[in-house]
Amino acid sequence: MNPRPTPSPFSPIAIGPLTLKNRFIKSATNEGMSAQGVPSKQLVKLHSALVAGGTAMTTVAYCAVSDDGRTLPNQLTLTPSSVPHFKALTDGVHQSGGLASAQITHGGCFTFIRERSTKRPLSASGGFNKIGLMSGMFLKQAMNEDDMQQVVSDFAQGARLARQAGFDAVEIHMGHGYLLSQFISPMYNKRRDQYGGSLENRLRFPRQVLRAVLDAVGKDMAVICKYSVTEGVRAGNSAEDGAQIARMLEEEGAHLLVLSAGMNAESITTMFGSSFPKENRVQQKNKIIALAMAIQRRKEPTVEFRELYLLEHARKVRAAVKMPLAYLGGAKSLASIEKIMAEGFDLVAMGRVLLAENDYVNKLESGASRDSICTACNRCVAMMYTPGGTSCVLGKPGDAVLNSQKAADR
Template identity: 75%
Template sequence: MNNARHVFEPLTIGPLTLRNRIIKSATNEGMAPQGIPSRQLVKLHAALAEGGVGMTTLAYCSVSPDGRTLPGQIVLDASTVPHLRALTDAVHRHGAAASAQITHGGCFTFLRERSTPRPLSSSGGFNKVGLMSGMWRKQAMTEADMTQVIGQFVQGAELARAAGFDAVELHMGHGYLLSQFISPLYNRRRDSYGGSLENRLRFPLRVLRAVLEAVGNDLAVICKYSITDGVRGGNTAQDGAAIARLLEAAGAHLLVLSAGMNVESITTMFGSSFPKENRVKAGNPLIGMAMALQRLKEPEVVFRELYLLEHARKVRAAVKLPLAYLGGVSSLEGIERAMAEGFDAVAMGRGLICQPDFVNRLSQGLARHSGCTACNRCVAMMYTPGGTSCVLGPAGDPVLNAQPAAG
């Protein structure tokens, strides 16, 4: 497309300049046994960097032990910094940037051991996620809780900087804690943190401003959020545009435009249904049950490229800050179309899991389409000994996945 900015041009976001416009989006890797980043995790992100991405994103780095959704997730603390430094050094050797997705799960957690009697959330009461783990109740965050969690996000961002990351991505979507404030599906508060969209954004914006103040001169500060919750009673794409305006006003350097919720609307997130039969089974029975329930409750959805474009356009029309389109990019034509629509970058998940060298293949004229079939089986591979991989290729190495990155 003649009016598309070229995918291989540099992109500046805050203090960071990327070598091109393709970002590996955060996709849970299953490569941190006991919460320690593994050599397999380093190998994965090094391969993505060597394969040509402008930036690769390490998924779900929790800002506290309570913020994890599952065992085996990274907690940003002093003990993980040397292992994370091994990852960022490997990424930098291949000329790419590294981003750490920092977040807190709130009531979206399957871990019973925590410092509070019940999982924290925007509002208290019945916890539908807890039906699978016995934590049927959640507790509304107090001002003291918010202050503590803001401090944890700041500390997490500072540790990410110490570990050599070039960016941090605040996860404000998919039903995690910050999303639980933003979405009316979860936020039923009657104080200054509930009701209007501006009130529901008040706590997430406090987190964003604090992180920007702490590391924004050194790191790109990115926000990933759900443009639409994808379910009745949740935020719509019009709300998503209004959210973007508030994040822009607060100073975010880049928005990654996702959609959907982990519990209520996972097909909105992935743009296609999960297979009724899978080549792998989740080792955690709770996760297996959750996946089975998702297959039962949601209608069959057939994948189409750029499945979130109609929603993302509303955000592009509303703000001027850099935006990364996410949602079903699987070809050079799709990338160019997204850029012709005014998006500054594209974020890819499944396509790069399938082919970590896809960007190089595009730049060398060796490919125009990803080999990804959007079967979604890579999601369940996270629970295998080798971690996330494409079922069409070799599985992850369970030996490397058992070895600490800095060991």
């Protein structure tokens, strides 16, 4: 148990150079609200509504740092030409009283983009690419030193572009099976050089990325790392490994860690804490995505949702480091949030709950609500492929017209 006084979840907190008005962060979720690789007007509307509803900082997901770093064709990409559209989003968030974080990422071999600058998608190691079963790219390419330096430069430039676009923070995605996670995970990293083998070696390249981003923007922006504390499979990293990873990221100077879990291909229920029932899936017209969903449905056992499903793992990280930590995983009631605070976590990150009720934080603070209406049905995940983008099945669908319009277009 944490010996420090338990803070109110509605009290301010300093994260690097930032001060958040309370302890609530909208976690990064792929909303399917990008128009030709830039934010749509619907995305601006959603993130503005989230902070107007009380969330201190909202995270804009999957901002690729290069064209090769994209996982899907319309994915948000940080480029000089996209800055005005991202700026329209951050302006909307700031006008609504909150802060904005850009999640910067590179998919590595977890990609469905066939048009790329390399013959094969890059990863920690080469050889068979199991993700390629769904995209036709059956082989991946091990990165060399030049490739790594290019990606380090891409992340630093992505962070600078995020700063130019008005973001208050950047969140480096090191989890869920994307490129940096592919280096950290023993399932993907089979290298025999200084970037493979021990956990310390496997963190070497992700730490280089973190250091470059800190050097680029760390005095002006909060630099956050999101990673998988446990990968949820026997061959992957455990929570004990997750605690060691946290120590290394703290040593490198990260301002905040967001504690996620699981891998997209191997352990999606570890990430979401519950299964994706067939009856809660939308009909998917994209054949590749439909196949991916079908594979996940067959391979994953049925898991029933329980609140705070990742707390047991997150506690090991809390015991290992002193730095600020954001708990993520099944907080959907005031009682759960207060428990997180009492156990020494500094912030709570929420995804599905805030998609279900954009104003949930205001409802909590006013006493109008204690329990979220979210049922953890996970249909919001599949809804990102609908014309209006992500929405909760209990509410209205997204606006397809706004979702087709670029944020800065008039």
